[in-house]
Amino acid sequence: MSIPRFAARRPPRRRASAKEFVYNTLRHSILHLHLKPGTKMSEQEISEEFKVSRTPVREVFVHLHQDGLVEIYPQRGTYVSLINLESMEEGRWVREIVETAVVEEAAGRLSDDHIRELEYNLAAQEQCCQNQDYLRMLALDDEFHAAIFRACGKQLTYDMVKQLNLDFYRVRVLRLSHDSNWEQILRQHQAVFQALREGKAQEARKIMTDHLRMIMVEEDELLAQYPGYFVQASRVGTAKGWSL
CATH class of the missing domain: 1.10.10.10 (Winged helix-like DNA-binding domain superfamily/Winged helix DNA-binding domain)
Known part of the structure; x- marks a missing residue:
């Protein structure tokens, strides 16, 4: 090695x-x-x-x-370690539960500094989409979500949720080799930001829920292409898909 x-x-x-x-x-x-x-x-x-x-x-x-x-x-x-789809989905589920609550709390609470940080991040995301720099886009995606947690004083919560999503992160990296609709991800980020800035808590929550469930990927697709990367399905249950 x-x-x-x-x-x-x-x-x-x-x-x-x-x-x-x-x-x-x-x-x-x-x-x-x-x-x-x-x-x-x-x-x-x-x-x-x-x-x-x-x-x-x-x-x-x-x-x-x-x-x-x-x-x-x-x-x-x-x-x-091989990627465990069952633990990955559990981590993603925890992220959805926590993060939708966080955006609801953050709505209307963004300081000028938080607004500037998110605006800069979104501008960088747009540039990445134009340049097809998807590895950098992945990093900016994480930074965007982390900034929302920080905006309402939940950095520790973000760190804990991130630690639960390590297999989820590896699958996201793996998906970079496939066609991913990063422009749609950018539009959803922009919509979340707009709702937060305008104090529309329920709208922000709904958009974030849709965002975290946006791309449903059939398990068989990645298992067939990368069979050696995953714990065998018989050992992790019968889940058929997950969202990125």
Whole structure:
């Protein structure tokens, strides 16, 4: 196994401990599918790549396992976790319940700073759509939603919801290789922002609900194209689809 040197928009920075840098880099690489589901991770190669001893690498593996991003098998090794559709859908469901409540609370409460932040974000999203820069669009999508949580003092809630949606995030990255209607996503973001600025709480809630349920993807489509990336359906239930 080799650690890919990926071109990240906002790569982890070596400004903390070596262990934290290794953790952040590997986590980013797993979430963005540079380390694909099922990939075996070599403790020795990682320690050589990052010029650290094997002890912090083992500690990083434990942390990533706690995140649900790797599986550790005694005598076999450490592997990037397969995507679990059942846990992914549960995380998405939690996100919908929480985020629709948050936008309802945020309606009419946007400060001038929050308005400027969201306007700048939407302008950047529009530019990404024009340039077909969908990786950057994905990052801006996350930043847009995070800004709404911050607008009503719910940053901690956002962080918890985000942690529950790591498999959901990997599927979103995987979907970048398919046709995605990013222009429609942008229009929905703009509509959410308009409703929030005008204090229309119920309208904002409805648009956000529609937004989070917008794209229904049949399970068989991605399972057929990437069969090695997912926990087998017989082990996770019989869900037929999910939304992005």
